[in-house]
Amino acid sequence: MYGLIGTWAMAQAGVAAGAQALAAGQSAGRALVTGIQAVEQEPTFGSVGYGGLPNAAGVVELDAAYMNGDNFQLGAVGGVQDVASPIELAKQLAHERVNNFLVGAGAAAYADEHQLARRPMLTAAAAAAWRAKRAAAANGKRLTPYDGHDTVGMVALDAAGHMRAGTSTSGLFMKHPGRVGDSPLPGAGYYVDSEIGGVVATGLGEDMMKAPLSFATVAAMGRGLSPQAALDSVVYPFIAKLRTRNGAVGEFSYIALDAQGHFGAASNVAFQFWVQTATTALTEYLVTPQPSGRAELRRAKEA
Amino acid sequence: MYGLIGTWAMAQAGVAAGAQALAAGQSAGRALVTGIQAVEQEPTFGSVGYGGLPNAAGVVELDAAYMNGDNFQLGAVGGVQDVASPIELAKQLAHERVNNFLVGAGAAAYADEHQLARRPMLTAAAAAAWRAKRAAAANGKRLTPYDGHDTVGMVALDAAGHMRAGTSTSGLFMKHPGRVGDSPLPGAGYYVDSEIGGVVATGLGEDMMKAPLSFATVAAMGRGLSPQAALDSVVYPFIAKLRTRNGAVGEFSYIALDAQGHFGAASNVAFQFWVQTATTALTEYLVTPQPSGRAELRRAKEA
Numbered sequence: 385m386y387g388l389i390g391t392w393a394m395a396q397a398g399v400a401a402g403a404q405a406l407a408a409g410q411s412a413g414r415a416l417v418t419g420i421q422a423v424e425q426e427p428t429f430g431s432v433g434y435g436g437l438p439n440a441a442g443v444v445e446l447d448a449a450y451m452n453g454d455n456f457q458l459g460a461v462g463g464v465q466d467v468a469s470p471i472e473l474a475k476q477l478a479h480e481r482v483n484n485f486l487v488g489a490g491a492a493a494y495a496d497e498h499q500l501a502r503r504p505m506l507t508a509a510a511a512a513a514w515r516a517k518r519a520a521a522a523n524g525k526r527l528t529p530y531d532g533h534d535t536v537g538m539v540a541l542d543a544a545g546h547m548r549a550g551t552s553t554s555g556l557f558m559k560h561p562g563r564v565g566d567s568p569l570p571g572a573g574y575y576v577d578s579e580i581g582g583v584v585a586t587g588l589g590e591d592m593m594k595a596p597l598s599f600a601t602v603a604a605m606g607r608g609l610s611p612q613a614a615l616d617s618v619v620y621p622f623i624a625k626l627r628t629r630n631g632a633v634g635e636f637s638y639i640a641l642d643a644q645g646h647f648g649a650a651s652n653v654a655f656q657f658w659v660q661t662a663t664t665a666l667t668e669y670l671v672t673p674q675p676s677g678r679a680e681l682r683r684a685k686e687a
Numbered sequence: 688m689y690g691l692i693g694t695w696a697m698a699q700a701g702v703a704a705g706a707q708a709l710a711a712g713q714s715a716g717r718a719l720v721t722g723i724q725a726v727e728q729e730p731t732f733g734s735v736g737y738g739g740l741p742n743a744a745g746v747v748e749l750d751a752a753y754m755n756g757d758n759f760q761l762g763a764v765g766g767v768q769d770v771a772s773p774i775e776l777a778k779q780l781a782h783e784r785v786n787n788f789l790v791g792a793g794a795a796a797y798a799d800e801h802q803l804a805r806r807p808m809l810t811a812a813a814a815a816a817w818r819a820k821r822a823a824a825a826n827g828k829r830l831t832p833y834d835g836h837d838t839v840g841m842v843a844l845d846a847a848g849h850m851r852a853g854t855s856t857s858g859l860f861m862k863h864p865g866r867v868g869d870s871p872l873p874g875a876g877y878y879v880d881s882e883i884g885g886v887v888a889t890g891l892g893e894d895m896m897k898a899p900l901s902f903a904t905v906a907a908m909g910r911g912l913s914p915q916a917a918l919d920s921v922v923y924p925f926i927a928k929l930r931t932r933n934g935a936v937g938e939f940s941y942i943a944l945d946a947q948g949h950f951g952a953a954s955n956v957a958f959q960f961w962v963q964t965a966t967t968a969l970t971e972y973l974v975t976p977q978p979s980g981r982a983e984l985r986r987a988k989e990a
Binding site: 439445454455456457458462463480481482483484485486487488489490491493494556559560561562563564565569570571572588589590593594595596599600603626629630631632 | 758759789794862865874893896898932933934935
């Protein structure tokens with residue numbers, strides 16, 4: 385079996401390229417990086433990598449993580465500037481025994497120490513969006529750092545049974561400088577155990593970090609639940625609990641892939657993901673919240 | 688009931704002061720900050736706050752977090768410089784709807800925006816320790832960023848049933864600039880639910896972030912286990928799994944306090960904690976690993 389699953393419609397080309405690599409016998413790690421880099425490098429996606437929308441100071445700050453499901457080694461970066469591929473940086477960090485989670489200038493210094501490519505990540509279009517938002521704020525519109533926070537997250541399974549998970553995002557548009565979301569946080573933004581399966585998340589990081597639901601879902605799969613049943617048993621009860629205990633609840637979306645190539649999704653907002661496995665052609669799924677609170681999955685189209 | 692529990696022998700004065708506040712009817716949040724600040728402000732403790740040991744570049748970078756167990760709001764900072772009280776900064780951030788987890792220069796900027804005290808956190812003694820370590824490295828001794836990583840973590844329960852958890856540390860001595868450990872990571876370094884209980888961690892962050900065991904322990908307490916039984920069921924199996932899957936295993940130490948004032952601890956190294964509750968006088972416990980792999984708790988002394 386092999387499989388690759390990725391968040392949002394923007395994952396299409398990346399899931400296609402990564403799954404092609406898996407079908408050709410490449411490793412889960414290689415396929416995951418191929419898949420996420422396809423999203424990072426596309427400047428029209430305003431929430432990931434090159435072309436990502438900047439923070440309140442007009443600076444693009446990037447978060448990413450990479451996790452090895454065989455040995456639980458992980459690498460993560462928060463608030464790093466002008467690194468061409470945050471997922472490549474996170475993967476490199478996953479080899480470190482210590483100092484595997486780096487933030488800010490220290491993370492950029494590590495990229496230089498390891499000859500990873502640097503690049504100005506602010507595009508003219510993203511800078512224009514920032515100027516427009518700042519002008520609106522100057523005219524009395526309140527700045528709500530809440531747009532364009534779609535993270536690309538993927539889980540990969542290769543034919544040898546290795547699993548990897550990864551995330552990459554520029555975070556909230558107009559965020560406070562230095563803001564980190566759930567994407568680099570293990571257990572919250574991602575988790576993977578090659579003997580069980582993996583989960584990645586996208587949504588409002590501030591709320592999704594209030595409980596490590598990616599880890600909890602993998603644990604539930606480890607108790608024998610399918611990816612869909614595990615997500616259903618973990619995600620919706622916590623959303624209900626958070627509503628009771630804290631009032632407001634932001635966007636929560638998760639996808640899961642298990643070691644047998646089964647997959648599922650849970651979300652409290654309209655959401656899409658792309659998946660391809662040895663037995664499922666490249667397909668987009670639409671995830672639509674229902675009055676019950678749970679979401680319905682429906683095939684949108686095959687590519 | 689009220690209670691306060693804190694990691695390491697260095698927590699003595701902080702737990703005493705915080706528990707006195709709780710006994711006088713003050714809130715869990717106030718007691719927690721009182722307790723952790725007592726450790727942060729003592730320069731002879733080389734791993735927390737003022738006097739904390741610097742990174743490889745000779746700069747003190749601090750991690751901290753604060754979590755509200757009523758509503759799961761949390762604040763966290765990673766790699767922040769020259770903030771007089773990292774726990775105060777984390778507590779302030781826990782009030783934010785977004786931008787609650789800040790790193791590096793952005794976290795320091797937030798402290799300035801909120802008029803929180805700034806202070807050079809590098810003491811002469813810590814600078815001397817750094818120069819000695821650097822000289823040893825120049826003489827061929829390999830630099831292992833592994834000393835002085837003791838985090839102060841506390842869980843507080845007040846008479847009204849509110850619970851709070853918090854952590855504060857300067858992280859690994861000689862760490863890479865920008866390195867973040869488990870202490871600011873929700874679910875890994877800390878977790879608290881006022882209806883159940885709270886857990887905080889100290890040890891090798893790089894390994895402890897490989898699974899959010901503080902969250903998993905709170906979840907186990909939520910299924911009816913005592914703090915000790917919950918820790919035993921969560922911590923030691925993961926240590927064994929990590930040894931099987933990744934070989935080396937760093938230091939893992941956890942303490943837990945539940946909403947009824949019961950407490951427990953788990954550790955794979957010799958470890959101490961201080962605790963006081965409405966029914967337990969201020970007491971130090973020694974936690975000693977046994978041949979079974981589990982640890983034995985023994986009262987060291989009453990203060």
